[in-house]
Amino acid sequence: MTTTPIHPTRPPTKSNRVIPTSTQGSTLADILERVLDKGIVIAGDISVSIASTELIHIRIRLLISSVDKAREMGINWWENDPYLSSKSQRLVEENQQLQQRLESLETQLRLLTSAVKEENRLTVNNPENVQPMYEVNSQERDKSQLEA
Numbered sequence: 001m002t003t004t005p006i007h008p009t010r011p012p013t014k015s016n017r018v019i020p021t022s023t024q025g026s027t028l029a030d031i032l033e034r035v036l037d038k039g040i041v042i043a044g045d046i047s048v049s050i051a052s053t054e055l056i057h058i059r060i061r062l063l064i065s066s067v068d069k070a071r072e073m074g075i076n077w078w079e080n081d082p083y084l085s086s087k088s089q090r091l092v093e094e095n096q097q098l099q100q101r102l103e104s105l106e107t108q109l110r111l112l113t114s115a116v117k118e119e120n121r122l123t124v125n126n127p128e129n130v131q132p133m134y135e136v137n138s139q140e141r142d143k144s145q146l147e148a
Contacts, residue, residue, distance in 0.1 A: 039065030039073075 048056040
């Protein structure tokens, strides 16, 4: 007579849920989906020292998550950063225009300053030939009133 060995069996469960274990393989897509769904934070400090003198200390804080998860956490700095949107080209052009205007104004200021210095030099060297500006303006105003 031959007997068949009886192996213990698991009672049937009502759930089809599979619990992942470390022996089961995961694809890169599964891992990426889990990370982006939940998010992951990586934090660390790096110090470079010589003879107990700290030369460099770097703090690293890294958050990896999906855009939706980041918005849920209140992180949305990329939405308003002009260099990450179409506003960047407009800002560059506007900056160039402002720089050109500034250069033009500085040139005009230099010319006016040199003209004032030249006028002051002439006034100091020959004071009797120079009329004060208010007299010149009043004479021109009187001429225009006579012509009218």
